[in-house]
Amino acid sequence: MAQVSTRHTACVLCEAMCGLEVTVTDGEISGIRGHRGDPLSRGHICPKGVALQDLHADPDRLRRPLRRRGTTWEEIGWDEAIPLVARRLAAIQREHGRDAVGVYLGNPNSHSLGALTHGIQLVRTIRSKNSFSATSVDQLPHHVVSWGLYGHQFLLPVPDIDRTDLLVLIGHNPMASNGSIWTVPDFPARRRALRERGGRLVVIDPRRTETAKIADAHHRVRPGTDVWVLLAIVREVCALGPRPAAYVDGVETVREAVAPFTPEVAQALSGMPAATVRELAAALLGARSAAVHGRMGVSTQAHGVLCQWAIQVINLLTGHLDQPGGLMFTSPAIDLAGRGLMGAGHYGAWRSRVRGLPEFGGELPSSVLAEEITTPGPGQIRGLVTIAGNPVSSTPGGRALDAALDSLDFMVAIDIYVNETTRHADVILPPTGPLERDHYDLIFHTLAVRNTARFTPALFERPADARHDWEIARDLALALVRARGERVSPVDQARLRTSPTLQLDALLRTGEAALDGRRLSVKKLRQTPGGVDLGPLRSVLPGRLRTPEHRIDLGMPLALDAIAALARDVAGAVEAAATRGAGELLLIGRRHQRDNNSWLHNLPRLTRGRPRHWLEVHPDDLAARGIPDGALVRVRSAAGAVEVECQASDDVMPGVVCLPHGYGQGTFDGVRLREAAALPGVSMNDLTDPARVEAVAGNAVVNGVPVTIERA
Ligand SMILES: Nc1nc2c(c(=O)[nH]1)N[C@H]1C(S)=C(S)[C@@H](COP(=O)(O)OP(=O)(O)OC[C@H]3O[C@@H](n4cnc5c(=O)[nH]c(N)nc54)[C@H](O)[C@@H]3O)O[C@H]1N2
Ligand SMILES: Nc1nc2c(c(=O)[nH]1)N[C@H]1C(S)=C(S)[C@@H](COP(=O)(O)OP(=O)(O)OC[C@H]3O[C@@H](n4cnc5c(=O)[nH]c(N)nc54)[C@H](O)[C@@H]3O)O[C@H]1N2
Numbered sequence: 142m143a144q145v146s147t148r149h150t151a152c153v154l155c156e157a158m159c160g161l162e163v164t165v166t167d168g169e170i171s172g173i174r175g176h177r178g179d180p181l182s183r184g185h186i187c188p189k190g191v192a193l194q195d196l197h198a199d200p201d202r203l204r205r206p207l208r209r210r211g212t213t214w215e216e217i218g219w220d221e222a223i224p225l226v227a228r229r230l231a232a233i234q235r236e237h238g239r240d241a242v243g244v245y246l247g248n249p250n251s252h253s254l255g256a257l258t259h260g261i262q263l264v265r266t267i268r269s270k271n272s273f274s275a276t277s278v279d280q281l282p283h284h285v286v287s288w289g290l291y292g293h294q295f296l297l298p299v300p301d302i303d304r305t306d307l308l309v310l311i312g313h314n315p316m317a318s319n320g321s322i323w324t325v326p327d328f329p330a331r332r333r334a335l336r337e338r339g340g341r342l343v344v345i346d347p348r349r350t351e352t353a354k355i356a357d358a359h360h361r362v363r364p365g366t367d368v369w370v371l372l373a374i375v376r377e378v379c380a381l382g383p384r385p386a387a388y389v390d391g392v393e394t395v396r397e398a399v400a401p402f403t404p405e406v407a408q409a410l411s412g413m414p415a416a417t418v419r420e421l422a423a424a425l426l427g428a429r430s431a432a433v434h435g436r437m438g439v440s441t442q443a444h445g446v447l448c449q450w451a452i453q454v455i456n457l458l459t460g461h462l463d464q465p466g467g468l469m470f471t472s473p474a475i476d477l478a479g480r481g482l483m484g485a486g487h488y489g490a491w492r493s494r495v496r497g498l499p500e501f502g503g504e505l506p507s508s509v510l511a512e513e514i515t516t517p518g519p520g521q522i523r524g525l526v527t528i529a530g531n532p533v534s535s536t537p538g539g540r541a542l543d544a545a546l547d548s549l550d551f552m553v554a555i556d557i558y559v560n561e562t563t564r565h566a567d568v569i570l571p572p573t574g575p576l577e578r579d580h581y582d583l584i585f586h587t588l589a590v591r592n593t594a595r596f597t598p599a600l601f602e603r604p605a606d607a608r609h610d611w612e613i614a615r616d617l618a619l620a621l622v623r624a625r626g627e628r629v630s631p632v633d634q635a636r637l638r639t640s641p642t643l644q645l646d647a648l649l650r651t652g653e654a655a656l657d658g659r660r661l662s663v664k665k666l667r668q669t670p671g672g673v674d675l676g677p678l679r680s681v682l683p684g685r686l687r688t689p690e691h692r693i694d695l696g697m698p699l700a701l702d703a704i705a706a707l708a709r710d711v712a713g714a715v716e717a718a719a720t721r722g723a724g725e726l727l728l729i730g731r732r733h734q735r736d737n738n739s740w741l742h743n744l745p746r747l748t749r750g751r752p753r754h755w756l757e758v759h760p761d762d763l764a765a766r767g768i769p770d771g772a773l774v775r776v777r778s779a780a781g782a783v784e785v786e787c788q789a790s791d792d793v794m795p796g797v798v799c800l801p802h803g804y805g806q807g808t809f810d811g812v813r814l815r816e817a818a819a820l821p822g823v824s825m826n827d828l829t830d831p832a833r834v835e836a837v838a839g840n841a842v843v844n845g846v847p848v849t850i851e852r853a
């Protein structure tokens with residue numbers, strides 16, 4: 142008789158954090174489906190959740206430490222690996238200073254409890270000003286604006302989709318991405334419910350995305366020009382009669398600052414009709430409830446911070462922020478901002494050595510990583526620690542970084558795969574996989590459309606010689622301090638030696654959330670595998686603000702300076718737009734439901750079916766160049782060139798071409814990285830340019846990259 146059991150876990154592959162129901166037959170996964178009893182995800186699952194089965198069994202997933210020998214690897218024991226890494230890092234720091242060891246944190250850190258409780262502690266122990274993460278290729282502008290307006294970088298309001306009447310999504314494609322800086326599992330069903338109650342969805346995007354296709358209205362803008370549209374909406378709202386809450390200051394300052402940004406200017410720069418800009422402003426003011434949200438498309442472009450600032454200001458001035466159906470803050474069981482578990486943020490406390498770009502919240506923009514490795518002088522990065530990241534594939538100018546990594550004295554990667562980046566490591570330390578560890582989502586519960594709390598214990602016992610990420614971080618941090626000849630403080634000792642689950646329990650027991658009149662605990666959450674429902678989002682302002690007087694000042698200096706810089710030459714910008722060459726092409730990115738940044742492209746369940754790596758080009762742009770549909774084209778930018786098949790599509794607006802990022806794996810420079818076959822394609826970040834960064838915070842510009850194409 143086969144032993145069959147049903148167990149519950151959570152998917153950690155994207156921000157939707159779906160609850161899963163896993164059938165295990167004789168110790169092996171025999172089925173994965175969405176967990177209907179999960180009060181947040183309500184049974185939703187996507188193909189990636191199902192493919193966790195492949196990830197769990199993937200023979201390419203690393204399970205023991207590796208040491209590199211030329212282009213091959215040998216397995217070594219943990220007791221050899223950890224002291225070796227600590228010794229090498231300590232030697233570099235002793236000889237060249239703390240900052241000579243750089244750190245890069247990748248996206249999956251935000252999806253692991255242990256990475257947050259212990260990985261961050263390891264980074265603090267390394268104590269280098271050369272800290273980088275995927276944040277600066279992603280949501281950095283959101284943090285800068287939340288810090289500037291609300292006093293904390295993690296006070297990030299999300300659309301209350303379940304109650305709104307009007308939802309405006311800008312540069313955001315949740316039908317493919319399942320939502321971002323907005324945990325909204327089962328977006329399709331929530332969108333249907335919105336329609337059924339008579340609400341509207343409006344999308345602003347240069348591409349007719351999967352989300353635009355199901356919207357009530359889709360407005361196209363030229364990539365990188367949203368700022369003109371958004372400032373014009375702010376201007377119109379100011380003219381029509383803003384309705385800010387009593388705790389909002391600086392309305393007059395904003396009104397004056399945005400005066401030059403008329404809807405006509407917006408039309409000239411973006412292509413979005415002036416009448417549409419006016420209608421949208423009026424609709425937002427007139428709606429009973431409305432939420433405006435912008436994501437990758439408006440964050441990773443030339444004016445990311447200003448775009449995100451304008452989006453918050455629109456929500457504030459139309460009176461919808463913190464109101465049911467508007468843009469709302471969550472009341473999570475563990476309040477990262479309120480309890481000081483994450484820093485509030487700081488800007489420009491130091492600058493990058495070579496280019497002088499500002500740090501934010503302790504991190505420098507990833508676009509400077511390669512130059513900080515290759516430029517000689519005091520403070521040059523000579524050793525690197527990467528944790529769950531693949532910056533060669535994921536950050537601008539990947540090829541240059543790839544070459545730079547070769548010149549390091551020492552590199553260690555905490556990662557579960559040999560990838561384009563970790564292949565340069567001297568040592569790779571692989572933690573357990575997502576189904577082998579306890580989990581509670583510290584980050585994404587704070588961004589979810591409903592307040593819930595869910596703890597999922599490890600689904601499988603880990604193999605005897607496997608280590609959790611937190612154990613690797615603990616051991617490495619302790620060994621590093623010792624190798625530097627220092628002593629570990631009692632507080633750090635205690636923190637490092639307490640497991641994530643115990644730390645979680647303490648946080649829940651001292652938190653504000655309660656069930657049946659009693660505080661939450663891990664024990665209590667264990668009894669409810671889908672998680673406990675703490676109800677719909679609640680109005681929390683001004684109490685939750687972390688600003689000095691619990692007030693919001695719209696006139697955030699960084700934003701006002703950036704507006705003033707734009708305002709200086711509005712006429713010049715309009716003229717440049719009118720005279721721009723007809724042949725100019727701007728490259729943007731796209732996500733596919735079955736992709737996950739640069740990894741999982743070797744899993745059988747995600748690689749079946751038609752390829753999806755091509756360059757999307759408008760038929761008129763192909764015809765103008767005499768390029769047939771499907772031909773191999775050479776795409777060139779200031780940073781590099783790739784050759785990839787094109788596909789004619791009028792989903793992209795004329796003048797815009799579109800590539801997915803995170804492709805080009807499998808074989809890299811003739812070296813086969815993984816046993817399993819990977820999807821074809823090229824890396825979009827061979828084209829993006831580390832020299833072009835966002836104006837205020839140095840965020841990467843991966844959308845709106847000027848390119849040319851020709852037949853290869
Ligand atoms: N052109 C372009 N570039 C982009 C984007 C874009 O839209 N366009 N998007 C950007 C965005 S939003 C992001 S978040 C970044 C992502 O950038 P990165 O985080 O640098 O890259 P990922 O592809 O997410 O790689 C994650 C790595 O973590 C490893 N990993 C997975 N799970 C674990 C784990 O539990 N523990 C450990 N230690 N390792 C693990 C995987 O093997 C993988 O190698 O890419 C950015 N780059
Ligand atoms: N299937 C899948 N899901 C994922 C991921 C994945 O790789 N695959 N990655 C996860 C991660 S780490 C993140 S951060 C999220 C990201 O989630 P999203 O932000 O939804 O991701 P994108 O698909 O990059 O959406 C960006 C949109 O901006 C548009 N755009 C590009 N340039 C501009 C512009 O100048 N203006 C405007 N208005 N729009 C523009 C693009 O056409 C695209 O539709 O997705 C997460 N979920």
Ligand code: SF4
Binds near residue numbers: 153158186190191
């Ligand atoms: S949408 Fe898919 S990848 Fe994202 S959490 Fe849910 S199942 Fe996982």
Ligand SMILES: [Mo]
Binds near residue numbers: 248275279
């Ligand atoms: Mo991301």
